[in-house]
Every structure is written in structure tokens, then in C-alpha cells.
Amino acid sequence: MKMKKLVAAALAAAMALSLVACGGGNDQKPAQSNPSASGSQPAQSTPAPSGSATEITAWIYPVGGWTSEENVKPLIEQFTADTGIKVNLEWLAYADGDDKVNTAITAKKAPDLIMEGPERLVANWGAKGYMVDLSDMIDDTDRSEINAAALAACTSTDGKVYQYPMFITAHCMGINLDAFKAAGADQYLNLDNHTWTTEGFIKAVEALYAKKGDTVAAIYCKGQGGDQGTRALINNMYGGTFTNAEHTAYTWDDPNNIKALEQLKSMPGIAFDASLEGGDELKLMYQEILDMAFCWNIAQQLDPATAGTGAGKTMNGQEIVCMNFPSPDGTPVLQGGIWGLGIFNNGDQAKIDAAKQFVKYFCDSEHAADAAKISNFFSARSAAEGTDLSNIFADNAIMTDYNKVILPNLGDYYQITTGWAGARTEWWNMLQKVGKGEDIAASVAEHVANANAANAG
Amino acid sequence: MAKQSKQPMSRALQRRENIAGYLFMLPCLIFFIGFVVIPMIICILTSLTDTNMHDPGLIGGSFIGLDNFVRLWGDKDFLAALKNTFVIVIVSVPTVCAFSLWVSSAIYKMKGPVLSAFRCIFYLPVVTGSVAVTVVWAWMYNNYYGIFNYVLKGLGLIEGRINWLGDEKFALGCIILILFTTSVGQPIVLYVSALGNVDQTLIEAAQVDGATEMQVFWKVKWPQMMPTTLYILVITTINSFQCFALIQLLTKGGAGTDTVMYRIYWTAFKLTEQAGHFGYANAMGVVLAIFIGLLSAVQFKLAKEK
Known part of the structure; x- marks a missing residue:
């Protein structure tokens, strides 16, 4: 009988624990508000928790050479060494990447950063109010350096820049x-x-x-x-x-x-x-x-x-x-590919700031050359902070040829419809x-x- | 007096045993309630709303009554998926049952190791991961270098290639064939066990009375296997209705292979720009559950009458 009581007590304890485990996670109030209700970007006004800005999460769609961890890791390590911000990278697949991102948005677990194109970052998640407007990162010099068509595709109809363009190609x-x-x-x-x-x-x-x-x-x-x-x-x-x-x-x-x-x-x-x-x-x-x-x-x-x-x-x-x-x-008239970085508004200003540092580092600094080069696509801008990006593949005959005979035929980026x-x-x-x-x-x-x-x- | 004092003690013992029993059931019960009953209730409630994946909370949309269900009957993609699902069920369930009964009848009297070998062979596709099985089948069905086209062309049975998974004439049949191979394992094991448990004295009595082999099977063995048959019918029906992984991995619902399960997934997670997909997808889920429930009830009823 004692044994039975012991077993019953142990089982009851286990059940209580599993109940706690199942019911966990609700104590953390989601920072995002319903975008349709507010009509503005969710959670922008939410006070930013402090102390977590040294670690951000970035999800990368399989974009050219950025699919290779071997290529990307040294750049990220250099970024961490230079800024002290740790980046947790996760690669997505096109087959189910959208499912993962959408599920993460629903669960309030969206990554801080994401790399993809305007059809997702601008026309979808941006339009729904989940992305941070990056227009404050783009000054007149940047506008003169960034490919105009690429920047236009990364800008919403109301003038918000939800994607900082990194590289482009023509299919x-x-x-x-x-x-x-x-x-x-x-x-x-x-x-x-x-x-x-x-x-x-x-x-x-x-x-x-x-x-x-x-x-x-x-x-x-x-x-x-x-x-x-x-x-x-x-x-x-x-x-x-x-x-x-x-x-x-x-x-x-x-x-x-x-x-x-x-x-x-x-x-x-x-x-x-x-x-x-x-x-x-x-x-x-x-x-x-x-x-x-x-x-x-x-x-x-x-x-x-x-x-x-x-x-x-x-x-x-x-x-x-x-x-x-x-x-x-x-x-x-060729179909374009424009890829870049977007920042999810998860309500944590410190993380948004850290993510912006990442964007600045890889899109608008001397490191933009390396970022574009490992992608095997062409930089979306001619120069960044004094670094010439127009000729980064001068040593590669195939890229040079492609730049000459294919890229000039790049047409309208209609994927943002x-x-x-x-x-x-x-x-x-x-x-x-x-x-x-x-x-x-x-x-x-x-x-x-x-x-x-x-x-x- | 002795009898009176014994009664309350027995009740206390019974109560303690009941409590212990319920406590043993509790882990399963909690998981059943947490992961089956509550999601089911949420599914039904959500099906009455226009909940979108971006709406906050479990049931974030507005209540729209039966609008989703009304819309379903005018949605030709859903109706096509429903038709395909029924084709899969109607073809797959009887063939799986008949084939597994036939194989079991042929092997159940075999010696231990041989019987085990057959059980292993037929059970292997069940325990092998569905992705691995599907990858192999996809290679065999491949339009350009698949073994089926290679063999059939080599034998002179076909002239050109057959696009097994890309042609509506063949794709659904190909899916059903894979489903068949992955579904027969468990029924065979169950039938072998059921046949082994048939009362031998009844068989011998029937044989003494001059019954033929067929009569012994249908009049003596078959009625005793009815509970197993019912279980197999219900499980195979549910599995066939819920065919998803094969479609997702092989055709993505194209070439006339869309099923209700795949459409639920597609509607809920893929059409990310249209509002109301969770509610609409859950309405599909409710309709599917109703069909499965009805068919299972019919199967129970028929088996009971037998």
C-alpha cells in the first residue's frame, strides 16, 4: 500500500510538473500589438527591455553564396569581434522558410534580422507592419550609391524602407x-x-x-x-x-x-x-x-x-x-533578384539597434564588399563609405562577362505587387x-x- | 456482523485502487486533453471565425458563424481535394484489408523464423521513415531516369516516358500504391496474430462435420477475426483520409493529387497574404473529421451486425 501511495504521489507530482511545462510561456507578455487594430507598426512604442542587445538572431534564406556556413561564418565572427554583438544564425529553406517565419511571427518569436527579397520583406511582412522602417539609415549619399531600382523595390508605397538592399542579380x-x-x-x-x-x-x-x-x-x-x-x-x-x-x-x-x-x-x-x-x-x-x-x-x-x-x-x-x-x-527584359536585410520589430529597442548595427556593417561599410562577394551576386550599390563596390569581381571573368551581357537587361521588379x-x-x-x-x-x-x-x- | 464490517473495508480498498488506477491514467489523460481534446475544441471554435495566422491569441478573428462551411461547398479546389481523398480511401482501404488478409492466411502457419522474416519484410516500410520511403519511390517514379520507365521501356511495353508523378492519369494511382505498401504491414501482423488465436476446437469440429477450407475460413475463422478486421478498417480509413506526407513530398498537391489534409496545410500556412486561412483551414479539418467519424461509425455498425 505504501508503495502504491508513493507511486501515486510521484505520478501526481509528475503531472503537476507537466502541467506547468505545458502552460508555460504565457507570463511573457507579447510586445506586438495587432497591426490591423493600430494601423501603425506594432510595438514601436513598447519600452525596450535592456541588457540583451549583445545577442541577436538572424535567419538567412538560401541566397547565393550566403547559403554556405563556411563563407558566412568568418564574416559574422569578424562582426562579433568588431562590435561585441553575438549573432545566432539560422538558415532557412525556400520550401518551408515562409512557414517558419510566419509561425514565428504568430508565436511572437520572429528573428531580429532576416535576409531575403522585397516580395517577402516589403510586400508581405513589411506591409503587415512587422518590420522596422530603415529609412533613417539611408541618407542622400546612400541614395546616390544604391541602385535606384533596387531601392525602389525595397521601399513600400508609403515610403518606408523595409529592406536594406545588399546584392542584386538578373535571372x-x-x-x-x-x-x-x-x-x-x-x-x-x-x-x-x-x-x-x-x-x-x-x-x-x-x-x-x-x-x-x-x-x-x-x-x-x-x-x-x-x-x-x-x-x-x-x-x-x-x-x-x-x-x-x-x-x-x-x-x-x-x-x-x-x-x-x-x-x-x-x-x-x-x-x-x-x-x-x-x-x-x-x-x-x-x-x-x-x-x-x-x-x-x-x-x-x-x-x-x-x-x-x-x-x-x-x-x-x-x-x-x-x-x-x-x-x-x-x-x-530579365527578372531581377534583389536581396537584403530586414529587421523584425520584436519590441526590443536594444535588439533593433544591434540589428541596425549589423545592417550598417554589411550593407554600408567597407565590409559590404565581402558580403556581396561571398553571395556571388553583384553589390546593390556602387560604393559604401568610400569603398568602391562596382568592380568587386574584376578578377573573375565569368562575373565580369555576366555583368556586361546579362545584368544590363534587368527589368522591372514586379514581385512587390x-x-x-x-x-x-x-x-x-x-x-x-x-x-x-x-x-x-x-x-x-x-x-x-x-x-x-x-x-x- | 462479520459480513457488515467487511463491506466498508472492501469499499475503501476499492476506492484506493480506483484512485491509483486513475493516477496511472493521468499522464495519458493530461496529454490527451492537452494535445487532442483542447486543440479539437480550438479547431471547432476557430472554424467559426475568420482567424488569420497573424491574429493574436488562439482564436483571434471575428465570429462569422458557418460562413467558412458554406464557402467550402463552393470552393472547387476543396471539392477536388475531397474527391481525391475519397478515391484514396475507397481504393486503399479494401485493397489493404484484402491483401493483408490474403498474406496473413498464407503465412500464419509457417514456422517461427520464416514467419518472423515475412513479418519483418511487410513491416519494414512502416518502421522506415516516410521521407526515406518517399525519396526512394520518387527516384523510381522519376520521369527522366526512374527505374519504372527504364524497365517498361526495356521490356518494350511503353515507347516514350511516363511522367508518373506529373501526369494526372497516373499520379494519384502512384500515391495510392506507396500508401498501400506503407499501410499493409500493421494489418498483416494483426491478422497473423488473430488467425493464430482462432479457436482450434471449432475448426476441428467444422472439419469433422465436413466443412471445406473455404467454409472453415468464412464461417469459423472470419467471424472470430471480426474485431481485428474492424480495427484494421478504422485505422486504415483514418490513415487514408489523412494522407499528407506523400503528397507534400512528391507532388505538392499538383497533377490531381490534392487531398483535404494537404489543402488544410496549404490554406493555413502557404497562402500567407490572404486573411482568414486558419479559420477556413480549420473548417476543412472539421469537415474531414465529420467524414472520418461517419465512415468509422458505419464500419462499426456493419461489423456489429455481422
Whole structure:
């Protein structure tokens, strides 16, 4: 009986403890207020707790070379040595990074710093009032040094800067030049300025298909991963647009895009493949299964499929060449990539200040050169505090070439249009329908309407 | 007198034993209440609101009555997901039960080590992590270098490649096949055990009376296995209704493979810009729970009648 009592008492104690454990965490009052209720940035007025500013958390999306801990760690250690601020880094994946951030916001556990692009930092979290306005960090000199288009994309419609731009690139496509040469399709390429016409692209696909009798390139549409490639291809082929110039509406139902989709659907060498995303597609080109990849950029050119087997080479050493997307007259408009740092407003002014120090250190000081260089993208500004950033890759022929023939074709950064996440979903769902053989114009109209409905809120 | 004095002592003993029993149950009960009952209540309450993931508190949105449920019946993406979910259940549940019954009948009389080997083989996909299983299946199904296309082309059965996971004609079937392989392990183990526990004297009596093998199986063994069958039916039905990981890892709901579970996840966490997803996603969860409850009740009822 005594034994039973002991066991019962132990169990009761365990239960009481687990109850305490389960119910914990509520004693810490969340600093954020409901943004919709206040209409202003949450918690800005909340007094900042002191004493924790020497440690901040930064979440990094897999952006170019910043995916590599080996690259990033020395810079962070140097930052800590210089400022005394410890940085806890965590890398996110695009597959579930948004889930993690959104869950963290809901749980009031958002990181202090985050590295990504304006479609998330400005159009999503910034617009909802979760980010700190960084406009006080940007003076007239900075404005003259930062790429104007990049800064505009990082600025909300009401003039708040929710992302400090760090580096930029233009997404392009990659082709297997050896396969092109073997099929006689290289005649359609202008390798001086890495451009080609839509007509040349169609003929090249025909030649490659005639040579191999199998899929030459894939319009991947399993999900949204790498969808900038399919958008750029379809928009460029006949001069279509994705949004209007004001970024207030989705316009991919324009006849030029429908014409491009009809053309692609009619080509036996092009497969609308709902089992692939951008990352899968570029690996298939690296493996020499496909001859083109629409999901490509300079980071891929420097290290195809992140395989570490040599810049601009497939797995068996065939030559990969970056190309602009084909357009009627060989003057493409490329999709941009703009990445930078944003600060979550967690209500702790000391941490916000420490995070701002981090932003200043890597975006607007002599250290900005290293930060941009390890990314394998181009700096978003020409100079920072007297350090020239316009020529940081002078020693790298591939980067220099890319800077000369691809980057100048950077187009409008329309990803900040309201309802962007929903629009991306509509895009790949539409491509799946087109691939299935459904009526193209009707599918396009339906999904653009859905995207615009989301845009309207 | 002796009888009267014994009665209260026995009650006290009973009470103490009851208390001890409840205390032993308490750990499970607390976790059950904390992680099943309370979330269930929150889910039902949230389904009646327009709660958004950014709303503060557990149920942060405004009460909108049954609006989410009304909206569901006009949402063709949800209805497509519901249809796919039912296809998975209707195909998967009977095939899993029939196959596991057939395999169990064939192996339950085998000697110890051989029986254990078969149990291991069929149970292996259950204990292997779903991600690992899915990665292997994804490789086999791959459109460009998968083994299925390689073998079928090698045998001359197909000319071009089949995009197993990218073509609506095949994708859902491929998912069901994987679900089947990961679902048969437990029913086989349970059926082997149930067949081993069938009363031998009844079987012998039936055989003495001239019953055939089939008659012995259906008239003697099958009724005795009914509780096991009912458990297998219910568990397989629930698992099939809740098919999520395979969809998430293989198709992301594309190529006609969207299921209600995946749509709940998508609605709650992926469409981050649209308001009201937690409430709407929870309404889907409530509808799914109602369907699972109804189907399980029907299965219980039918098994009871048998």
C-alpha cells in the first residue's frame, strides 16, 4: 500500500510538473500589438527591455553564396569581434522558410534580422507592419550609391524602407553549348552578347529535338520554386507582361503571353512537367538530360547545381553558357533578384539597434564588399563609405562577362505587387492546366482573375 | 456482523485502487486533453471565425458563424481535394484489408523464423521513415531516369516516358500504391496474430462435420477475426483520409493529387497574404473529421451486425 501511495504521489507530482511545462510561456507578455487594430507598426512604442542587445538572431534564406556556413561564418565572427554583438544564425529553406517565419511571427518569436527579397520583406511582412522602417539609415549619399531600382523595390508605397538592399542579380537561362553544337543549334545563338530571338529559340529546340528525339527543355510547374524562369521565358517570347507598370494588377493574360504558351505547348521538344520545380530542372541540365535550364543565374553558372564540379560545366564537363531569354528582336527584359536585410520589430529597442548595427556593417561599410562577394551576386550599390563596390569581381571573368551581357537587361521588379504569394500559386497551377491540354486562353483568364482577386484582398 | 464490517473495508480498498488506477491514467489523460481534446475544441471554435495566422491569441478573428462551411461547398479546389481523398480511401482501404488478409492466411502457419522474416519484410516500410520511403519511390517514379520507365521501356511495353508523378492519369494511382505498401504491414501482423488465436476446437469440429477450407475460413475463422478486421478498417480509413506526407513530398498537391489534409496545410500556412486561412483551414479539418467519424461509425455498425 505504501508503495502504491508513493507511486501515486510521484505520478501526481509528475503531472503537476507537466502541467506547468505545458502552460508555460504565457507570463511573457507579447510586445506586438495587432497591426490591423493600430494601423501603425506594432510595438514601436513598447519600452525596450535592456541588457540583451549583445545577442541577436538572424535567419538567412538560401541566397547565393550566403547559403554556405563556411563563407558566412568568418564574416559574422569578424562582426562579433568588431562590435561585441553575438549573432545566432539560422538558415532557412525556400520550401518551408515562409512557414517558419510566419509561425514565428504568430508565436511572437520572429528573428531580429532576416535576409531575403522585397516580395517577402516589403510586400508581405513589411506591409503587415512587422518590420522596422530603415529609412533613417539611408541618407542622400546612400541614395546616390544604391541602385535606384533596387531601392525602389525595397521601399513600400508609403515610403518606408523595409529592406536594406545588399546584392542584386538578373535571372537568366543556361544552355548546354556542346549539345547545341552537336545539333547545329548554336547558329541561333549570339554568343557575343548572349542573346537570341524567339524564332532562333524555336529553331534551336527543333534542331535539338531532331537530334536527340527526347525532351530538350521543361516548363516545370510542380510548385513555385524557380518560377521566375518560366515567367521570364513566357513574358519575353512575344513581349508579354506579368503585371502592369504600377504593380497594381496582374496582366499575364495579355495575348502575347497566350501566344507564347500556345507556341511552347506545340513544341515536341518542350515538356510541361508537373513533376519538376526549378531546382529539379537545373539539376537535369547539369546531368545532361535536358539541354536548357530556365532556372539559372550567376550563382548557378559559377557552381552548377551546387555540385562543386567546376564553373560553367555539366557533370561530364560539357560547357554551360548563360543566355538571355529569347525575345522577338533579341532585347530581353530579365527578372531581377534583389536581396537584403530586414529587421523584425520584436519590441526590443536594444535588439533593433544591434540589428541596425549589423545592417550598417554589411550593407554600408567597407565590409559590404565581402558580403556581396561571398553571395556571388553583384553589390546593390556602387560604393559604401568610400569603398568602391562596382568592380568587386574584376578578377573573375565569368562575373565580369555576366555583368556586361546579362545584368544590363534587368527589368522591372514586379514581385512587390500585392497578392504575390497567391499569384505565384496561380501561375504554376495554370501551367499544369496548360500542360494537361486544357484551353490555354481560358486557363490563363481563370488564374489571372484569381490572382487579381487576391490582389484586391 | 462479520459480513457488515467487511463491506466498508472492501469499499475503501476499492476506492484506493480506483484512485491509483486513475493516477496511472493521468499522464495519458493530461496529454490527451492537452494535445487532442483542447486543440479539437480550438479547431471547432476557430472554424467559426475568420482567424488569420497573424491574429493574436488562439482564436483571434471575428465570429462569422458557418460562413467558412458554406464557402467550402463552393470552393472547387476543396471539392477536388475531397474527391481525391475519397478515391484514396475507397481504393486503399479494401485493397489493404484484402491483401493483408490474403498474406496473413498464407503465412500464419509457417514456422517461427520464416514467419518472423515475412513479418519483418511487410513491416519494414512502416518502421522506415516516410521521407526515406518517399525519396526512394520518387527516384523510381522519376520521369527522366526512374527505374519504372527504364524497365517498361526495356521490356518494350511503353515507347516514350511516363511522367508518373506529373501526369494526372497516373499520379494519384502512384500515391495510392506507396500508401498501400506503407499501410499493409500493421494489418498483416494483426491478422497473423488473430488467425493464430482462432479457436482450434471449432475448426476441428467444422472439419469433422465436413466443412471445406473455404467454409472453415468464412464461417469459423472470419467471424472470430471480426474485431481485428474492424480495427484494421478504422485505422486504415483514418490513415487514408489523412494522407499528407506523400503528397507534400512528391507532388505538392499538383497533377490531381490534392487531398483535404494537404489543402488544410496549404490554406493555413502557404497562402500567407490572404486573411482568414486558419479559420477556413480549420473548417476543412472539421469537415474531414465529420467524414472520418461517419465512415468509422458505419464500419462499426456493419461489423456489429455481422
